[in-house]
Amino acid sequence: MTAPSAQPGTIITQPPPPAANRESRIAAHSHIKGLGLADDGTAMESSQGFVGQRNAREALGLHLALLRQGRHSGRPLLLVGPPGTGKTALAVALSQELGSKVPFCAVVGSEVFSGEVKKTEVLGSCFRRAIGLRIKETKEVYEGEVTELTPSEAENPLSGYGKTISHVIVGLKTVKGTKQLRLDPSVYEAIQKERVVVGDVIYIEANTGAVKRVGRSDAYATEYDLEAEEYVPLPKGDVHKRKELVQDVTLHDLDMANARPQGGQDIMSVMGQLVKGGRTEVTDKLRREINKVVDKYIEQGVAELVPGVLFIDEVHMLDMECFTYLNRALESPLSPYVVFASNRGICTIRGTEFDGSFSAGIRSPHGIPVDLLDRCMIVKTEPYSRDEVRSVVDTRTRVEGIAVTPEALDRLADEGEKSSLRYALQLLTPASILAKTAGRTDVGVSDIDELGSLFLDTKRSTNVLKDLDANTKVY
Numbered sequence: 001m002t003a004p005s006a007q008p009g010t011i012i013t014q015p016p017p018p019a020a021n022r023e024s025r026i027a028a029h030s031h032i033k034g035l036g037l038a039d040d041g042t043a044m045e046s047s048q049g050f051v052g053q054r055n056a057r058e059a060l061g062l063h064l065a066l067l068r069q070g071r072h073s074g075r076p077l078l079l080v081g082p083p084g085t086g087k088t089a090l091a092v093a094l095s096q097e098l099g100s101k102v103p104f105c106a107v108v109g110s111e112v113f114s115g116e117v118k119k120t121e122v123l124g125s126c127f128r129r130a131i132g133l134r135i136k137e138t139k140e141v142y143e144g145e146v147t148e149l150t151p152s153e154a155e156n157p158l159s160g161y162g163k164t165i166s167h168v169i170v171g172l173k174t175v176k177g178t179k180q181l182r183l184d185p186s187v188y189e190a191i192q193k194e195r196v197v198v199g200d201v202i203y204i205e206a207n208t209g210a211v212k213r214v215g216r217s218d219a220y221a222t223e224y225d226l227e228a229e230e231y232v233p234l235p236k237g238d239v240h241k242r243k244e245l246v247q248d249v250t251l252h253d254l255d256m257a258n259a260r261p262q263g264g265q266d267i268m269s270v271m272g273q274l275v276k277g278g279r280t281e282v283t284d285k286l287r288r289e290i291n292k293v294v295d296k297y298i299e300q301g302v303a304e305l306v307p308g309v310l311f312i313d314e315v316h317m318l319d320m321e322c323f324t325y326l327n328r329a330l331e332s333p334l335s336p337y338v339v340f341a342s343n344r345g346i347c348t349i350r351g352t353e354f355d356g357s358f359s360a361g362i363r364s365p366h367g368i369p370v371d372l373l374d375r376c377m378i379v380k381t382e383p384y385s386r387d388e389v390r391s392v393v394d395t396r397t398r399v400e401g402i403a404v405t406p407e408a409l410d411r412l413a414d415e416g417e418k419s420s421l422r423y424a425l426q427l428l429t430p431a432s433i434l435a436k437t438a439g440r441t442d443v444g445v446s447d448i449d450e451l452g453s454l455f456l457d458t459k460r461s462t463n464v465l466k467d468l469d470a471n472t473k474v475y
C-alpha cells in the first residue's frame with residue numbers, strides 16, 4: 001500500500017477535507033427551512049419559516065422544477081426588491097430545497113475583489129464550486145471494525161532523539177472474518193486525521209491508502225437518546241473486497257486537490273503551503289485537463305454531473321469586467337444555475353465611471369448591463385404588511401427561544417411597518433436582555449419602548465442629520 005500519489009493521466013477524485021465553512025452569515029436566516037410550497041406549487045401563507053412574498057416563492061418553485069429536470073440552461077434568475085424584503089432568505093430557502101447533495105455556492109459581489117487573485121479567476125472558481133460530480137467507483141478496499149490499532153515506533157535515523165513511526169498494525173473485523181494489516185506510516189497519518197479509534201468501522205482504499213471513517217460499530221451503541229455519533233452495523237463479506245463507493249465532489253474540489261503540491265511531507269512543500277495559503281491559483285490548463293477527464297468519466301457512465309446553484313448577492317458590486325465574463329460563463333454547457341440579488345434601482349455600472357466621454361458612467365437598472373439583464377428572469381420582492389412583519393417576528397421568537405407578550409409583538413410589528421422588518425428583528429435579542437435584567441421572563445411593551453430611546457432606526461437617524469445645522473453638520 002502506498003501513500004496517495006497522482007499518476008500521470010489520472011486525476012485525484014478524493015475531495016480535500018472540508019475547508020472553513022462559509023455559512024456563518026446564514027445565522028440570520030436560520031428560521032428558513034424551505035420555500036414552503038404546497039404540492040401543486042402554490043405558496044402557503046406561512047410555511048417552513050417563510051411568510052408572505054408568495055409570488056416570488058412560487059416563481060422560485062417553478063425554477064426549482066426546471067432545475068430538477070435539468071432544463072435551466074443559461075437562464076439566470078435575478079431577485080430585486082427593497083432592502084430587508086427576503087431576497088437572501090429566498091436564496092437560502094432554495095438551497096435548503098435542493099438538499100445537501102446538490103452544491104450551493106453563495107458569494108457576495110464584493111468578495112470578487114482581491115489584491116492577489118484576478119476577479120474573473122474568483123468568479124470562475126465560484127462557478128466550479130457550484131457544479132457537482134457524483135462519481136461511482138468500484139474500488140479495492142479493506143473494510144471492517146477496528147479491533148487493534150498499534151503504531152510501532154523505531155529509532156529516528158536522522159536525529160538521535162525522538163522516535164518515528166515505522167509501521168502500524170491495524171486489525172479489521174467483519175461478519176465473515178478478521179484480518180491484520182501492516183500499514184505504511186502515511187496511512188497512520190490518515191487514520192489519525194479521521195480520528196479513528198478501536199471500535200470504529202472504517203475502510204482503507206487499497207491503492208491510494210485513503211482512510212474513511214464510516215461510523216461507530218453498533219456493538220458499542222449506548223442507551224442515550226440523543227447522540228452525535230452515527231452507529232453502523234458490522235460490515236458483511238471479507239475484509240479485503242471490491243466495493244462501490246459514491247462520492248459527491250465539486251469541480252472546484254477536483255481543481256484544488258490536483259493543484260496542491262503533492263506529498264507534502266518535506267519542509268519545502270509545507271512552507272509552500274503556508275505561503276500560498278488557501279488561494280492557490282488554478283491554471284486554465286489544469287481546468288481543461290480536469291474537464292477532459294470529467295467528460296471521459298461521464299461518457300463511461302462512471303460519473304454523473306450534478307449542476308448546483310451559484311448565488312451572487314449584491315450583484316451591483318460587480319464591475320464591467322465581471323459582467324462580460326458572466327455573459328460567457330453562463331453560456332457554457334458546464335454552467336450551474338445562477339441566482340443574482342440586488343436592492344439597487346437605477347445606478348451606475350461599476351467600472352464604467354471613467355469611460356471616455358461617459359464621465360458619469362453608464363447607468364442601468366440594478367447596476368447590471370442591459371445585455372446581461374436581458375438574459376435574466378427577474379423576480380420582484382414586495383415590502384411587507386404589518387401582519388406579515390408580526391408573523392415573521394413571531395417565527396423568529398420561537399427560533400431564538402424568546403418569550404414575548406402579544407402586546408409587545410404588536411408593538412414590534414408597528415415598528416417593523418414604520419421602519420423595516422430588519423429593524424424589528426434586530427430589536428428582539430436586546431429586548432430579551434432588558435427583560436431578563438428586569439427579572440421578567442417575557443419581553444413586554446416597556447422593553448421595546450426603552451430600546452426605541454437607545455437605538456435609532458434608519459428614518460430617525462436620517463431625521464437627526466436633517467435637523468442639524470445645515471452648515472456645521474456636527475453632532
Ligand SMILES: Nc1ncnc2c1ncn2[C@@H]1O[C@H](COP(=O)(O)OP(=O)(O)OP(=O)(O)O)[C@@H](O)[C@H]1O
Pocket residue numbers: 028029030032049050051052053081082083084085086087088089090342343392421422425
Ligand atoms: N418572507 C419572510 N419570511 C420569514 N423571514 C423573512 C422573510 N423575509 C425576510 N425574512 C427575514 O428578514 C431578514 C431580512 O431579510 P433578507 O436578509 O433576506 O433581506 P434582503 O432582501 O436580502 O435585504 P438586502 O437587500 O438588504 O440584502 C432575514 O433575517 C430574513 O430571514
Ligand SMILES: [Mg+2]
Pocket residue numbers: 087088089313
Ligand atoms: Mg440580502
